[in-house]
Amino acid sequence: MYIDFLTEYWYLFTMLLVILFLLSMDPSSRGGAGSKIISPVQIPPLQTRQHAVIVDLNEKDKFREGHVSQSINIPFSSLEDSIGKIRKHQKKPVILTCENGVNSKKAMATLKKHDFADIYSLSGGLAAWRKEGLPLEKS
Numbered sequence: 001m002y003i004d005f006l007t008e009y010w011y012l013f014t015m016l017l018v019i020l021f022l023l024s025m026d027p028s029s030r031g032g033a034g035s036k037i038i039s040p041v042q043i044p045p046l047q048t049r050q051h052a053v054i055v056d057l058n059e060k061d062k063f064r065e066g067h068v069s070q071s072i073n074i075p076f077s078s079l080e081d082s083i084g085k086i087r088k089h090q091k092k093p094v095i096l097t098c099e100n101g102v103n104s105k106k107a108m109a110t111l112k113k114h115d116f117a118d119i120y121s122l123s124g125g126l127a128a129w130r131k132e133g134l135p136l137e138k139s
Contacts, residue, residue, distance in 0.1 A: 040129040052093035066136035076103040093118040101125035
């Protein structure tokens with residue numbers, strides 16, 4: 001009976017397998033193992049409890065306009081050459097921020113390549129941070 005069903009409705013069975021496969025993919029692992037996308041409200045507890053390091057990928061002038069407290073500024077354009085600035089934080093959680101979240105997602109692969117273990121990207125970037133009404137430091 002099941003074989004008759006499968007042969008008659010093979011396309012439904014195929015669609016079911018595809019859907020199950022897609023559902024089994026963990027969206028937080030798209031940046032690779034140890035890479036996660038987080039919301040703005042998840043950052044302060046991560047900073048406090050796990051001593052996470054925040055890396056702001058905006059250019060220096062944009063960084064001065066406003067950044068998350070205790071951020072280290074490494075512009076996205078020079079991240080590969082500036083890994084040494086954050087190498088000592090390699091075993092800590094590293095949170096990447098940028099203006100809209102695009103560059104931070106791209107930068108996850110660079111840090112992964114340099115053996116950083118626990119990498120986070122701020123979903124929506126600093127725009128989402130501002131939308132949540134969270135404070136920004138200016139320098």
